[in-house]
Amino acid sequence: QVQLVESGGGLVxxxxxxxxxxxxxxxxxxxxxxxxxxxxxxxxxxxxxAINWGGTxxxxxxxxxxxxxxxxxxxxxxxxxxxxxxxxxxxAVYYCAADRTMGETTRLGSGIDYWGKGxxxxxxx
Numbered sequence: 001q002v003q004l005v006e007s008g009g010g011l012v013x014x015x016x017x018x019x020x021x022x023x024x025x026x027x028x029x030x031x032x033x034x035x036x037x038x039x040x041x042x043x044x045x046x047x048x049x050a051i052n053w054g055g056t057x058x059x060x061x062x063x064x065x066x067x068x069x070x071x072x073x074x075x076x077x078x079x080x081x082x083x084x085x086x087x088x089x090x091x092a093v094y095y096c097a098a099d100r101t102m103g104e105t106t107r108l109g110s111g112i113d114y115w116g117k118g119x120x121x122x123x124x125x
Contacts, residue, residue: 002026002114004096009119012086016123020081022096022116030054033102034072034079037109038092038121047107048094049081059107064090086123093118 008020020036035050049070050059058070069082079096096116097109105111 002098004098004114004116006094006096006116006119009094009121011122011124014086014088014123014125016086017082017084018086018121020083020094020119020121022079024077024079024098027098027114029077030074032098032100032113033106035097035099035106035112036070036081037095037097039095040092045095045109047109050099050102050106051079052102057102083121088123088125091121091123093120
């Protein structure tokens with residue numbers, strides 16, 4: 001049974017930082033691209049960042065470029081999202097996702113094989 005378990009969410013003031021973690025089990029982690037999505041209250045889920053299986057390629061949505069960093073540790077079956085200079089508009093439930101291939105379908109969410117249950121990030125102004 002595949003599980004993606006997010007952690008690290010919480011309440012932070014604007015300008016602060018958080019690091020999200022996603023621990024994967026039940027799959028061969030090192031062959032999956034991994035991604036983070038988020039869904040703010042009343043809004044659709046949106047792509048945040050993705051990283052390829054080897055960690056050599058990363059992609060970000062424009063609104064987080066320069067502030068967020070995605071990384072992975074294949075030895076620990078874990079993917080991370082370091083979030084700096086947080087803004088109130090970053091408030092959302094953040095979801096971890098695994099995709100056997102990485103491409104446009106990853107960004108759109110339509111190619112995702114597995115989803116986590118999410119962790120809430122709240123940024124106060």
